[in-house]
Amino acid sequence: MGCSAAKMSGAAAGEGGGGGGSTASEPSSSAASAANCAVSASSANQHQQQQQHINAADVPQDVAPTVAEYVGSYSQLEALIDAHPTQFTAALLLPILTELLPLVVASIFGALVEVPIPQLTQSVSIIVAITRWLFILEGGGNWARWKPHLEMLYLLRGNRPVVLGDDNFGVFGSRAAFIGEAEAVRQWKILSWGVIVSFRNQLQLMNGNTILRFHICPYTPTLFASPVFPHVPFDPTDPPTKLSGLTYPNYTSMVAFVLFGWLYYDSDFPCIRSWVSWRRASAARRRVVAVLAASPSDEAQWGAGAAVFDKRLPDVDGVVRHHRLVVLGSEAVGKGRLALIWLSDHKFPSDVSVYTTEWFPHDKTRNAVMRMLGDQLGGKMWRKEDEVNEDRQATACTVM
Numbered sequence: 001m002g003c004s005a006a007k008m009s010g011a012a013a014g015e016g017g018g019g020g021g022s023t024a025s026e027p028s029s030s031a032a033s034a035a036n037c038a039v040s041a042s043s044a045n046q047h048q049q050q051q052q053h054i055n056a057a058d059v060p061q062d063v064a065p066t067v068a069e070y071v072g073s074y075s076q077l078e079a080l081i082d083a084h085p086t087q088f089t090a091a092l093l094l095p096i097l098t099e100l101l102p103l104v105v106a107s108i109f110g111a112l113v114e115v116p117i118p119q120l121t122q123s124v125s126i127i128v129a130i131t132r133w134l135f136i137l138e139g140g141g142n143w144a145r146w147k148p149h150l151e152m153l154y155l156l157r158g159n160r161p162v163v164l165g166d167d168n169f170g171v172f173g174s175r176a177a178f179i180g181e182a183e184a185v186r187q188w189k190i191l192s193w194g195v196i197v198s199f200r201n202q203l204q205l206m207n208g209n210t211i212l213r214f215h216i217c218p219y220t221p222t223l224f225a226s227p228v229f230p231h232v233p234f235d236p237t238d239p240p241t242k243l244s245g246l247t248y249p250n251y252t253s254m255v256a257f258v259l260f261g262w263l264y265y266d267s268d269f270p271c272i273r274s275w276v277s278w279r280r281a282s283a284a285r286r287r288v289v290a291v292l293a294a295s296p297s298d299e300a301q302w303g304a305g306a307a308v309f310d311k312r313l314p315d316v317d318g319v320v321r322h323h324r325l326v327v328l329g330s331e332a333v334g335k336g337r338l339a340l341i342w343l344s345d346h347k348f349p350s351d352v353s354v355y356t357t358e359w360f361p362h363d364k365t366r367n368a369v370m371r372m373l374g375d376q377l378g379g380k381m382w383r384k385e386d387e388v389n390e391d392r393q394a395t396a397c398t399v400m
Contacts, residue, residue: 056083064088068096073104074134094123097130104134108143112150113191115164133169136190141183141237145252146191148307148327151338152259155357156197156267159336168193182223183237184251197262205262211243211254214261219244221254229310231295246311249296253309253325260325260340263355269340272362273354273369275380277387280348284387287377288350292322292343303371305331321346326372328356333364341369352381 056079059067064084071077077100081088098117105115118129137143153162171193172178178186192206203212210218222242227234232249234240240247241254248254263269277285294301296308306328313321321344328339339356352373356365370378380387 056080059083061087065092068092069099071096071100072107074100074131074138090123090127093127097127097134101130101134104137108137109147109150112147112154112161113164114161118166129166133164136169140187140190143187145184145238146187148329149188149252149255149259150191151329152256152263152327153195155269155338156259156262157195162191162195164190182239182251184239185223188251188255197259198266200266205258211258213244213258214265221251223251229312231293232310245314248312249310253311256307256309256325256327257311257323260342263340269355269357271353271355272365273381273384274351275353275377275384275386276349276351278349278389279387282387284377284380285345285350287374288343288352289345291373291377292324292345301372302326303332303368305329305333306368306372328365328368332368333358337364339365339368341372352377354381 059080061084064080064087068077068080068088071080077096081093101115101117105113115133118126120126120129150162154160168190171189172181172186181189189206195205196202197205197212198215201215203215205212207218210220212218220243224240224242225236226240227249228240228247229249235250238250238252240249241251242248243254243258246254246257248257275284277288279285291301296302296310299306302308306326309325309327311323311325313323315321323342323344326341326343328341330337333339333356337356337358339354339358342351342353342355344351354365354369356362358365366382369382372378373381379385
């Protein structure tokens, strides 16, 4: 058998034990008995591949360890182990798991997260730890929602990835504590445990349920069980959130604005363009309002590689104050680069600011800005043509 892989359907979600948690039961032979596996066999000329779906138990026992070396997920490996338990000793499993861990991490997070092999003295302890971590990662839900945040953290951390270890996966003290959190909150607590956001002052971003807002003080978010933004559908896995009087359509938006605050105040993140309008009836200002009202999931509006986050401030004199943050990662502005577009609309004024790590002349950032904002608003902003009344003066890149 050439390039072979076993694939189990219906991977469980949750904890692997030892401080983690789960929304489903632990991996077990009963779950694997119904698992479907896939074996990818290479053709003789290696130019064509054909995938055949089989049961893990149908893999010949004497080749099961060889097939296990080519699996791409923990659930696939689990199915083979449960079907052929006598074939997998600790000595055989350890190299398979140590090869599998970085593959799974890379498939979920790319280069933004690293999970080193645990430095333990006993092979069995290492196997238990890696198995638990893989189970949490694979069954942990939609980790992709955190890609823009991890790109911001990468910049905040001096172009270094987030590193996860046993403390991250064991951040929940009990199974009940793990299950009691919304999916996005669980994920963020794992990813952010121990993350330092200010190297000058060694400030920790998260402490239990609290999150630190740019040198002020820690605040505890409040989650809502119903939608609070009309253009953002309610998602129970990523619920609306309130923090220090500010309202967000989801937990991920709250975290995004907090991270942007740290980038704004505590890093060299250049603001390359800003625009402000005090003319409420102008076409450019009306375009700001339209962009703020566009659905965050409208890919035609935002383009590939963009993530959209919202914040609403307390109403003043009946006027809703809405801020929007558009994060453009590597897909939009180039590998290793990050750009942010800030939009806001108050009674007075409306403003747009653009931040980017792309080198001058910022072509990819400019193209993304023009696509999102349109030629009129985008052109005015790029040319720095503010719309300021005679008794007003524009302010540059003031967003917080």
